[in-house]
Amino acid sequence: MKKRLAFLVFLSFVSVVLSGCGGGTGTPSAAASSGSGGSNNSSLAPNAVSLTVDAGPNSNDHNVAFISIKVCAHSSTINCQTIDHILVDTGSTGLRLLADAMSPSVNSALSQAKLNNSSLVECMQFLDGFSWGPLKKADITIGNYTVSNMTIQIIGDSSFSSIPTRCSNTGASDNTTANFGAKGILGISNTRQDCGSTCAQSSNSTLYYQCSNATTCQPTTVTVDSQLQQPISLFSQDNNGSLIQLPALTANVGTNVQGSLIFGIGTQSNNSVGSNASILYVHPSTSTLTAQLQNSTYSFAFIDSGSTDWIFDDNGLMPTCSTGFYCPSSSQTLTTIFTDIHATSSTFNFSIANASEAFNDNPIATAFDNIGAPARDSQSGNLPHTTFIAGLPFFYGRSVWTAIEDAPTPSGTGPYVAFQ
Amino acid sequence: MLQKSILALSLLICSSVFASLGDDESSIQKDNTRLGGTHIKKQVQQQLFSVHELQSDNGATIKEYVSPQGKVFAVTWKGPLMPDLNQLLGQYFQPYVDTLKADGKRHHGVVHVEQPNFVVHSSGRLRAFSGLAYLPQALPQGVKIEDLQ
Numbered sequence: 044m045k046k047r048l049a050f051l052v053f054l055s056f057v058s059v060v061l062s063g064c065g066g067g068t069g070t071p072s073a074a075a076s077s078g079s080g081g082s083n084n085s086s087l088a089p090n091a092v093s094l095t096v097d098a099g100p101n102s103n104d105h106n107v108a109f110i111s112i113k114v115c116a117h118s119s120t121i122n123c124q125t126i127d128h129i130l131v132d133t134g135s136t137g138l139r140l141l142a143d144a145m146s147p148s149v150n151s152a153l154s155q156a157k158l159n160n161s162s163l164v165e166c167m168q169f170l171d172g173f174s175w176g177p178l179k180k181a182d183i184t185i186g187n188y189t190v191s192n193m194t195i196q197i198i199g200d201s202s203f204s205s206i207p208t209r210c211s212n213t214g215a216s217d218n219t220t221a222n223f224g225a226k227g228i229l230g231i232s233n234t235r236q237d238c239g240s241t242c243a244q245s246s247n248s249t250l251y252y253q254c255s256n257a258t259t260c261q262p263t264t265v266t267v268d269s270q271l272q273q274p275i276s277l278f279s280q281d282n283n284g285s286l287i288q289l290p291a292l293t294a295n296v297g298t299n300v301q302g303s304l305i306f307g308i309g310t311q312s313n314n315s316v317g318s319n320a321s322i323l324y325v326h327p328s329t330s331t332l333t334a335q336l337q338n339s340t341y342s343f344a345f346i347d348s349g350s351t352d353w354i355f356d357d358n359g360l361m362p363t364c365s366t367g368f369y370c371p372s373s374s375q376t377l378t379t380i381f382t383d384i385h386a387t388s389s390t391f392n393f394s395i396a397n398a399s400e401a402f403n404d405n406p407i408a409t410a411f412d413n414i415g416a417p418a419r420d421s422q423s424g425n426l427p428h429t430t431f432i433a434g435l436p437f438f439y440g441r442s443v444w445t446a447i448e449d450a451p452t453p454s455g456t457g458p459y460v461a462f463q
Numbered sequence: 464m465l466q467k468s469i470l471a472l473s474l475l476i477c478s479s480v481f482a483s484l485g486d487d488e489s490s491i492q493k494d495n496t497r498l499g500g501t502h503i504k505k506q507v508q509q510q511l512f513s514v515h516e517l518q519s520d521n522g523a524t525i526k527e528y529v530s531p532q533g534k535v536f537a538v539t540w541k542g543p544l545m546p547d548l549n550q551l552l553g554q555y556f557q558p559y560v561d562t563l564k565a566d567g568k569r570h571h572g573v574v575h576v577e578q579p580n581f582v583v584h585s586s587g588r589l590r591a592f593s594g595l596a597y598l599p600q601a602l603p604q605g606v607k608i609e610d611l612q
Contacts, residue, residue: 168545168589171563171574212549215563241543247520249544329591350572419575430586432572
């Protein structure tokens with residue numbers, strides 16, 4: 044985003060101050076077991092948490108990677124809760140928890156984030172709907188890292204049950220675990236804030252609201268440092284990005300697949316960008332690449348752990364099923380070229396199988412590396428975006444690094460994605 | 464302060480424009496008032512339809528396509544935040560939301576709702592949304608979806 048540099052200086056300063064007085068802000072604790080972000084086990088490195096691709100809290104999902112986190116009221120050891128099924132999303136920024144997945148006593152013990160004595164509430168906009176809820180302050184533990192007083196969003200919190208029309212007019216509501224498909228989302232994208240300068244400059248941004256009471260809310264500007272932040276960027280170390288590792292699937296399917304979310308890039312022996320890795324610098328404001336596939340160019344391409352499938356149009360070459368997925372009569376191998384903003388390219392292959400057969404043949408499987416669906420951009424005119432999404436299927440059998448904007452790493456300064 | 468003055472001035476000058484899908488062209492006035500935006504381009508006459516290009520107050524560029532009979536048959540949007548889809552889709556907004564709710568599958572990365580009487584296509588993500596909605600039965604003769612750009 045624009046005008047990032049000045050803010051970055053400020054953020055670094057805050058981070059130093061907090062770690063200097065907080066006694067362990069974001070500092071990995073040697074006592075791994077007592078940190079209990081929820082998902083540590085003895086085989087994990089200190090800077091890693093375990094990822095699980097299971098059927099999710101609603102027992103109906105595929106290709107969603109979850110971790111557990113621990114949320115505590117600031118400085119409390121009593122008002123704490125470990126929450127499982129937090130979706131790991133390299134396509135958004137910020138930690139958000141679903142109120143209905145939280146203990147009411149823990150939720151009510153969290154302090155409300157304020158702006159001019161009014162409560163800050165967010166209308167987070169995902170493509171398929173909005174998530175409304177207040178910003179609160181909490182001590183968040185992810186693996187061995189604790190960030191003190193992190194700003195998080197509590198989606199569907201009943202204390203702000205009156206949703207402004209400007210918010211509900213953006214789509215369907217995603218305010219319950221049942222609708223959201225997760226008990227929370229850990230947004231660890233390339234960007235430091237969810238909104239950035241747009242929401243700092245325009246009071247009509249319709250993402251952030253200030254509420255003088257439970258039912259009276261107005262859109263407001265929010266400075267970038269008061270917006271939701273990329274949680275890893277708040278760690279006192281290993282804070283320049285992340286590495287996701289998921290094992291290759293056997294015969295394209297898996298059940299309750301386990302992998303790792305590793306913090307930092309090139310900061311420890313286990314998170315260096317590999318010598319054979321492709322490093323692609325994403326667009327500074329949209330975090331996108333371009334992709335080429337079968338002579339088509341996709342201007343809005345990205346690698347996204349929060350998308351469940353391969354999403355792209357194939358010019359009608361493969362049939363789709365009634366479920367909307369591609370259902371070719373035999374598995375198709377496709378070659379894609381990603382190109383970054385410096386014209387660096389990387390080529391990879393993937394396959395698309397008949398999704399209906401895959402689901403029917405593997406009723407308890409939760410991981411599929413060959414499921415795709417059309418973006419239908421081509422059926423919808425010359426939209427500004429022609430979409431190619433390498434969703435979680437891309438991550439199986441790979442290491443995928445996501446470097447935060449303006450964050451230095453031994454391989455270069457973010458924002459970039461790297462994979463091998 | 465200077466920014467605020469400029470914004471106020473532009474709102475005064477262009478105090479109204481934007482319409483709902485399926486509405487008469489005259490409702491474009493109503494739309495702009497609701498979205499709090501500015502009408503940054505006057506109607507551009509083309510052979511088969513005309514286009515109103517508008518700017519919403521939350522930064523989206525919106526185009527409304529009007530048939531020779533004066534009916535809004537398509538809208539497109541592009542911006543860092545979602546525009547007011549209720550205002551843009553009008554009577555089709557609730558059926559759109561109902562269809563989204565009925566489709567349990569999430570995390571797809573694109574939204575495509577296709578009903579016999581309306582189509583909504585939405586893509587992108589926060590900071591870079593775009594979309595298009597149209598009425599297949601109201602496309603003026605000779606107009607293809609690809610023409611809406």
